Amino acid sequence: MFRGKGEPLCRKVLGMLSEYIDNRLSTENKSLVERHLQTCETCSKELGSLRMTVQLLHRVPEVPVPRSFTVTVPAPSHESAFGPASLRWLRPATAVATIVLVVLLVSDFLNVFGHEAGIRGGEFLNMPTGQTMLLSTPTGEGNLTATADELTKAIPAPTQAGGGNVTEGNNTEGNASAQVFMAGISGMQGPEGPPSIAGQEAVGWPLRQIEIAVGVVVLALATLTVFAVRQRRKGVSVR
């Protein structure tokens, strides 16, 4: 190796040889290098080997491309209704639907809508005396009817209902919770098992159905959003 040999001037010249080869030195530095090279054999050899290296690098052959790298974009007519452009409305729609679902679930959990487990809203508790309610077995057979008085009688005392709660309320005809009611009518057996209240789902707010419907909407929107994002990524590709 030649590097490291010589005087400080050699080191300075060695640092400028690359630019000298490329003819990028100022006139002043160029003449400095040329004057030094006339007297310093080591630096001259260094220049020769460096110049040969650069010449060899110029001879590195260019390799042809194995294939074309041109890009292709699908024509707009091929774009589906839920293509990349639909992301503008899909994202906010998914967000809104998700927020609605969360609000519904939290409200349900906190019982904001007065929803009791099993029976909606205690409607039958407000049923006027004399009005009948249709009760049915789980199979739909052996339907039977009951008046408000009968229902009230069917509700056992709180202590008999296995600790069932009695709701504090202002209704004098049926001041009991749905849980107590269910415990009470369990003795009114139809042909095939205990009766349930027919039209139970139609009574009060169908919160569960709303939750399920919103959940399905959220899932559908999220799926479409993922699809649209993938479409956008695929949108530009290499041929």
Add this chain to the structure above:
Amino acid sequence: MDEQELVSRSKSGDVEAFNLLVEQYQRLVYNLALRMLGNSEAAEDASQDTFLSAYKAIGKFRGGSFKSWVLRIAANSCHDKLRVARRYRVVSLDTLLLEIDELPQANNTESPEDYTLRRELGRFLNEGLAHLPEDQRLVVILSDVQGLSYEEVAQATGSSLGTVKSRLNRGRTRLRDFLLKREELLPSKFRLNK
């Protein structure tokens, strides 16, 4: 149609205009990637990534040399691939080097001996380039293999002119030292100490 117009039309979404630019620079980009990565498959991936990124980012191109801009994207793509290869230790660069074996016959008049000589020389230089640190290798390839000016190299690497000069000087010196150590393997007409 000149380059400025092609760039302008590409910015307004004209894919055909952009593809004319791709055809103009794909050889340069692929060769840079091949020398940087030493592997044809990885070079293809890097070239593909480069032009896809360039197409997506063409709106942000603020003028100047499109060649330097696209080479900068290519250099970044190569750095990313090398970083991933290092992290997962997929395969060493020395191994990859052996895969560069695509040298075409220059012309019909080239003798088989000359072709072999040229091929051996190319292989030897590739090996030398692979032994350079990444930043020096990039500058040496851009300047000495692809013939870019210092200014273009500075733009393509996002470095100052002084940094380019320094890296080029160190890269050439290191490569020269590598070749000197293995001079007996070089064809006699290419020996450095003649």
